[in-house]
Every structure is written in C-alpha cells, then in structure tokens.
Amino acid sequence: MPRRVAVTGLGVLSPLGVGVDANWRALCAGESGIGPITRFDTTDFPVKIAGEVRDFDPTRWLAKRELRQMDVFIHYAIACAAMAVEQAGLDREPPEAERYGVYVGAGLGGITTIESTIASLREKGPRHGISPYFVPALIINLAGGQISIRHKCKGPNMGHVSACATGAHAIGEAARVIAYGEADVMIAGGSESTVTPVSIGGFASARALSTRNDEPTRASRPFTASRDGFVLSEGAGILVLEAWEHAKARGAEILAELVGYGRNADAYHVTLPSPDGEGAQRCMRLALADAGLAPEAIGYINAHGTSTAADSIETKAVRGVFGKHADGGLVVSSTKSMTGHLLGAAGSFEAAVSILALREGIIPPTINLDDPDPACDLDYVPHRARELSVEYAMSNSFGFGGTNAALIFRGVR
C-alpha cells in the first residue's frame, strides 16, 4: 500500500516577489510581473520583455564568496528550499539524514554562466577565462546537490530535466519516493533563470515568445484571441514533501496532500502538442486514476496556459477529460498571465499556487482575458480572483519534447 504524501513547506520566488506572502498577495490582486528586459541590451532582439526577478538579495541565504560559485538558478533554488524548510520546521541536523532527499530540476540550467564564460574565454583565454567553479556552477543537479549539503539530506538526490514540466515532474517523482517508503522527507521542485541573450534569442527564433513589447503587463494573455506567444520569466518553486505519518508524528502543520500524479509523453512533435491534446488527456486521466478520483472531484485546474496556440489544445484536452463538469463548476486559471512562464520552475511554482488556492479558498485569476478565443471556452476566472472553496486542485504542466505532468492536491485547512 503506497504511503500518503503530505506537503509541509512551500518556497517560491517569481517576478511577483520573494516568498509565499508576496506572491500570493500579487496573484490575488491580479498583478503582472512582466516588464522590459534589464539584464542585457535588447536593441537587435525582437523580444524586449520578460519576467525578471527583482528585489532578490541572495546574501540572505548565501555567503558573498559563494555567489560567483553558482549560477543564478542555484541561488534561487537554495533560497526557495530554505524558505520551504523553514515553514516545514525541519531540524537543521535531521536525525535520519539518509531518509531525507532532494529532487530539484531546471529546464535549461546554468545558461547565464555558459554565456558569460564563453565571453570571458574569448577575452582572457582558457587559463584565466574559465572559473574552476564553471562546471559545478551550471550543471542542473547541483541545485539539488547544494541543497543537500545545506540541509544535510543524505537520501535520493537528482535533478530532473523535462523542459516546462520539470518542476511538476520533480515533485511527482519525489512523492513516489516517499510513497514507496524510500525516504520520509523530500525537498522537491524546479528553478530557472534564463533571461539571457541566447535563451531569449533562442525562444524568439522558434517564434515561441510574445512580441507585445509596448505592453509588457498585457503580453501574457492566455486563452485570448490576441495571444502571440509566452513571456519568458524566471524564479523557483520548492516544496517539502513528507510521509503523512512522519509529518503527523513530529507535529508538523500539513498544508496539503499530494493525492495524484500522472506523467507521460505525446510521442508526436518536439514543440507542438498532439491533436486534441491526446497526450495531455491521458496524463490528466493517469493523475485522476492515481488519486482514485472521478473527474467531478476536481474543483480547480491551474492550467499550463502559456499564452500560445497550445492554450486551445489544453482547453480541448480538459473538455475531453472532464466532459460536462467542464461547464458545470470546474474553474481553470492560468497564473502565467501574471508571472509569465517560469519554464522549469513553472510546474512547481504552480503546484504551490494550487495548494495556496485550496488553503485560502481563493482562485487566482487569469488576467488580460479581454478577448477570449472562441476555441477557449472554459471558466478561466477572468481578471479578478474569486472566492471559492474547493477540495481538490489539479496542476498541469506540458513541456517541449511532448512531455506531460499533472499533479492533484487535496487542501488541508
């Protein structure tokens, strides 16, 4: 019998702010975190907007000398892990360290470090142009490695990589580790920081990004007829998952229960979803089956909803799985309308958002939904947050390569 999985800590960071309180307040207020790119000169770039993390002081969590030893995505991961661990009230020296693990991934990882190192290699040559920290600064599993060193977690440790589904996969796989009895506590999620010339340029070259440069806060507009691509953004979302009985035994506050997880592949195309969202439908059904729930039990879906053509496919997929319930009380919102797309961190950030929605009885809105696409015809909670008490929420994440993840949480209040 699989063990139950509790969520006991949340750590989030996004263009909306640092920490749960700042993010939740902004999400409920329907604020956008998108603005002009400040990290590099965008003169020759078709895309000049992004969701940059602001007001983040890494020295709250890292010594000054450590900053240059790690890419920014690792700074974000360490900060969010520390916030989640603090909320969970875990011991600084876990009594059974080998029962504590870390699954934290990223989509692109240390691309900032790669780009700056290529520049310094050209300028200074190989001896002085490449830091001895270059490799450990950029490789994706070092986020989890650094977290394990800081929090003394000697159990399973991996960095998951599945594009925009990374954070959700890391959480789902970590939950499996707990359910299977191989660990009691897992720090899990995703982190990303890729507001760089090559990353923005690469996604722009694939025509994936919005070019609504004159209206940054209106650029991420999922489910509208005028949507023209996603807005690249950065941040992290890290959860503390814990065996239910372990959390109970130590008197921890349980925020939610992770009751269902599905993951699969479209096996169709590198960037396009399969027709009618066939892969996404199977994925949502897998999560429902894992939870032992009928579709009608789900009250809220935090959609993948990136503000791309795929929004209408996700809509079709939801209709395929939820049938009449899709018009009968199910609410769906895309918080990417406010945060932009955190790529590898999106799934875990949105898992945290889903848990907060369950706990607070408030559904964060889809902002900018001024001109709904006729092919996107669900209740997307337009413009304003809605007070609504639901028991179960699903969070969808779909990634390049046709990889899918769906998580289902039960709120615990």
Add this chain to the structure above:
Amino acid sequence: MSASEIETKIREIICDQLDVGAEDVDASKSFTEDLGADSLAIVELVLALEENFDIKIPDDEVDQIRTVGDAIKYISDRSRG
C-alpha cells in the same frame, strides 16, 4: 611595486577571493585549515594572483603555497619589481 605594496595587494586579493576580513590574514594562516578554502577556491586564488601580478604559477608549484606567508614569499620572489 615595493615589497610592502606587494604584500598589501596579496592580502587584498586573499580577502576578496576568500571573503575573509583583513584581520584574519596573518602570515601563518593556512588557506585550507584556517581560511575555509577548498581545492577549487585555491585554484581561483592562484588564478587571481597570476592575473594581478602577471606571472604564471605552474600547477606543480601550487602545493608550495599553503599559507598567507607562502603566497607573499612566492609572489615577492617572482614579481617584477
């Protein structure tokens, strides 16, 4: 650069690289034992010294530089005056 200028500069580089205070960089202090450096931090320190003093410290001589005093002596002996 005078001997004392070289020494001052070396202490500055060590403080900056290892993020330690000036009061911690006595000549007797070991980089690994006292100042918290690991093998990668030593490499970074050596490269910073090379850049600042325009010298090359071969890998097989890095082992000679274990303390603040070792670094001052090594650089002073080789630095162009």
